[in-house]
Amino acid sequence: MSFDLAVWFESGRVSAADATRTYVRLCEKDRAGAGVVENEGVDAFHRELTGRFPELSSTADDGPEVESSPWAAGLDVSAAHVIMPMSWSRADETAPEVVALAGRHGLVCFDPQAQVLHRPPAQRGTDALGLQPCVGLRVEDADPDVIERAVGRLSAENWFLILERSDGHFLQVGHGPNAGVSEGGFAVEHREGSPEHHYRCVLSERGQVAALFADYASGTTAWSVDARWDSLF
Template sequence: MSYDLYLWHGPQPVTAQRAMAICHELARSQNDSVIPDAAVPAFHDDLIARFPPLEALSDDTIDDSPWNMSPDATASRIILSIGLSRVSQVGPTVEELAAQHRLVCFDPSTGVVHNPPQTRFSGSLLLESCNGSMIIDPRPEDLRSQLEQLSQANFYACLERDEGWFVQVGIGQRAGNVPDGKFALEYREGVADRHFRVLADDLDDAVTLFEDFAAGRDAFKTRFAWVKY
């Protein structure tokens, strides 16, 4: 059994849904969705300097390797196959180097995508989900797409304008024991005393909340019977 990670260079953050589609293409050796970039071989060189490929190891040291197979690298993507017992050993290094080289790092087993750090200006919008997706200044279609991916594992999404100024939606026990079929909507205006919550019956309510907030509209404040949270 192995723990697989897929990495590639991307100029824009990708959603978990898009990352999964790219991952499936790469698994079929279809590389049209990714482009060559110097950051990819640079990441590979840094990684194998810390964790050499299997072919570089002796019979005495090969059992200490975290790799089930040596890293599979091209000019545009890298596929890692890590032994399950060694994930804690190599995983943090992979994420650290991916961020350093500004590569997307995707875990298809959980659907979590780690986008590289992005330049974000004051007042811009940041859409985040529990699955690790991050989109700066999302389009209206991005809002609905992300909210439609809510699940018991991917249990919340948050749209933030500045620190402490956000709207959020969550489902299930991990979002505060939200009853089945309900959506916990929240908004906060900077400080804890201005944090409100309400339960809604329909995903469209969450979409409308996010759309209003993104457009700078206050209509959502009177649409629901908010209570302090």
């Protein structure tokens, strides 16, 4: 089993749900149904990518070539898309480079494991929210559904999540003993500017955490969860 990423061109902003449908069609070899179009950025991306991480040769086995490569198999390439199967052991170091490279070439990069679409800088809004999970890739322009799924994936191993605004304000959550709370509990912090505006609360229900993150993503100042917020200043 591999960790996969897919890259293609979108002329405008699309949702992660739309990207999921495109990815499925590409995996089914249905380019027409996927709706992807040829773009010079795809070819430039592929050249730069394979210059940095050469594709496996057709005779590659379990020898040094495979051990030194991030690829788990051959790339699926056309003039309109690239699908990259990575070894899980190399994904942490290679996947962020792939996402960044796609952005530099004006392409979207889809992560089917988390159902997250990484958009190029030109398609991100000025109020884009950065989402940093404990496990997985950072998202520079997180949609509400992506944020909701990230909260749902919090676990003992994937135990924290940070949602950041471009001005440095943030909302973060830690789950369980790693965050200094009981098993199943959630420690939530938010900071609005200077240190004296840094607060913390402890919650027992995942739905409460999801509601707070939804509030924050929408830009509201009225917290929907009745909780005791203690100053950390």
